[in-house]
Amino acid sequence: MFSPVCYLREQDIIPDTMAPLRVGFVPEHFSTPIHFAQKYYGLDAQLIPFPSGTGHMITALRAGEIDIGIGLTEGWVAALGRTEEGDGGYRLVGTYVETPLCWAISTGAKRPEITSVDSLNGSKIGVSRIGSGSYVMGYVLADQQNWLLPTAAAGTTAESASPYSDFVVLNTFAKLREAVNSGEADFFMWEHFTSKRYYDSGEIRRIGEIYTPWSSWKIVASTALVSEDGSLDARVEDLMEKLNQGIKHFNENHEEAVEYISTALDYSAEDAKEWLKTVRFPERTQGVDLEVVNKTVSLLRKAGVLFNGKGMQPDAMVAKQR
Incomplete structure (x- = not known):
């Protein structure tokens, strides 16, 4: 049986270099x-x-x-x-x-044991992903607060020299908010104005802030x-x-x-x-x-x-x- 061949016109072929x-x-x-x-x-x-x-x-x-x-x-x-x-x-x-980014430091609305940034040393930090801004800024915060262990400069991995007891990977902002209220994580960092409406509603509580040095x-x-x-x-x-x-x-x-x-x-x-x-x-x-x-x-x-x-x-x- 004859099988028709579909021929493409030149103008129908879009090279990768022309694709949006x-x-x-x-x-x-x-x-x-x-x-x-x-x-x-x-x-x-x-x-x-x-x-x-x-x-x-x-x-x-x-x-x-x-x-x-x-x-x-x-x-x-x-x-x-x-x-x-x-x-x-x-x-x-x-x-x-x-301009630098202002990262707000947040915890759960009903976590009275977390009183300030000082109380976060050795705690569980919530992050969106390993390697994300929320993860990296955890180390920047630790550096500013002098929480880093001496081994951090000696070639060990960041995780083994961590000032936190755990990095809890939560993927989304909504899950980060849930985690600090359930106790799965103790705190997380996210951009200030994106976090603010949840302070205003009482869902989470602000305990500090940190700016990127870049x-x-x-x-x-x-x-x-x-x-x-x-x-x-x-x-x-x-x-x-x-x-x-x-x-x-x-x-x-x-x-x-x-x-x-x-x-x-x-x-x-x-x-x-x-x-x-x-x-x-x-x-x-x-x-x-x-x-x-x-x-x-x-x-x-x-x-x-x-x-x-x-x-x-x-x-x-x-x-x-x-």
């Missing part, structure tokens, strides 16, 4: 310029939300499920710094937020989009130009930003207005300041998350410098 990028992002207030870039400036990308954060995006990048990630500096750097084999899956290519958000690209000479796929360059336009729109239209954050996202208008006073996006997202990466690596080594002579070095993490 799959962009991972955290669906929080910080994503507002991304929304504006797509709504007003023709950002041609498949936006994929990762409410559980940077650690989940790292897994997705390495699995080839997304092409771009927009997430927290410490998560990106820590994962590359612990890469002993392979190419790490991605490189730092852009800067998304210039600019808080970076853009990374899959190594498949980075040439050996460091040049980027044209779609990545176009993405960052569109983000620049989205940021400009954000800066010039704060009332629209507040309306979007307070209706499409999980924040009050009052909190959105307060957040606007604290955040600064770059005029140009292209490139990463190598000194920021050096500073991040240096502190993570001091905290026992990374170790001298092991893993990827800072200059190798950055494909596009400022």
